[in-house]
Amino acid sequence: DAGVIQSPRHEVTEMGQEVTLRCKPISGHDYLFWYRQTMMRGLELLIYFNNNVPIDDSGMPEDRFSAKMPNASFSTLKIQPSEPRDSAVYFCASTRLKRGLAVEGQETQYFGPGTRLLVL
Amino acid sequence: SQKIEQNSEALNIQEGKTATLTCNYTNYSPAYLQWYRQDPGRGPVFLLLIRENEKEKRKERLKVTFDTTLKQSLFHITASQPADSATYLCALMDTGRRALTFGSGTRLQVQP
Numbered sequence: 048d049a050g051v052i053q054s055p056r057h058e059v060t061e062m063g064q065e066v067t068l069r070c071k072p073i074s075g076h077d078y079l080f081w082y083r084q085t086m087m088r089g090l091e092l093l094i095y096f097n098n099n100v101p102i103d104d105s106g107m108p109e110d111r112f113s114a115k116m117p118n119a120s121f122s123t124l125k126i127q128p129s130e131p132r133d134s135a136v137y138f139c140a141s142t143r144l145k146r147g148l149a150v151e152g153q154e155t156q157y158f159g160p161g162t163r164l165l166v167l
Numbered sequence: 168s169q170k171i172e173q174n175s176e177a178l179n180i181q182e183g184k185t186a187t188l189t190c191n192y193t194n195y196s197p198a199y200l201q202w203y204r205q206d207p208g209r210g211p212v213f214l215l216l217i218r219e220n221e222k223e224k225r226k227e228r229l230k231v232t233f234d235t236t237l238k239q240s241l242f243h244i245t246a247s248q249p250a251d252s253a254t255y256l257c258a259l260m261d262t263g264r265r266a267l268t269f270g271s272g273t274r275l276q277v278q279p
Contacts, residue, residue, distance in 0.1 A: 051210075080266065089271040090211070090256065103266060138210050154199055154260060156267060158210030 051159035065127040072141030082138040169194040171270040188242040190257030197259040
């Protein structure tokens with residue numbers, strides 16, 4: 048398996064521009080997570096999906112951020128308009144959870160390589 | 168408010184020694200606690216999971232303890248090697264939520 052795939056790996060844009068980050072989760076995984084990592088705030092959960100449905104978006108900083116998961120193999124995180132304070136590394140992660148007691152490995156998250164975003 | 172604290176931002180040890188990293192939490196009822204490793208420019212990679220009813224878990228040179236009374240987990244790397252140098256993150260999965268919350272991480276440097 049190729050693991051979680053994210054694109055682009057690096058993005059440099061100017062303030063006010065729209066930014067779209069993409070993620071392909073591991074095949075068969077039914078949960079997808081978007082995180083943001085900065086030196087100041089660490090790794091923060093933005094939103095997560097279960098079976099393509101957004102479950103918890105309480106971490107999305109403001110209305111400029113939106114996320115979609117049109118199918119089980121693709122998700123986007125969009126920032127419009129972007130601001131310099133959005134500069135961070137954005138990670139996508141996926142996992143597969145089963146009912147009942149979890150066995151080690153089933154609750155773990157598999158992270159992509161991240162997208163390093165710089166907003167000038 | 169909920170908080171996860173990893174008490175050392177950075178830890179420097181000599182090769183061969185045991186590294187001990189600490190994770191403390193407040194106002195959580197974790198179903199699980201996990202430890203991840205993150206290398207520069209990469210995403211976190213899962214290492215170990217320990218459940219609320221487990222006291223200790225081992226995997227090769229790694230050992231994790233979980234004390235729900237103290238609200239603390241300790242992560243040990245025995246016989247440390249320079250290749251163990253990385254940032255180590257603890258993460259909680261709260262019983263009320265199907266999502267992980269991460270600590271800020273401890274950067275471990277193992278000197279040869």
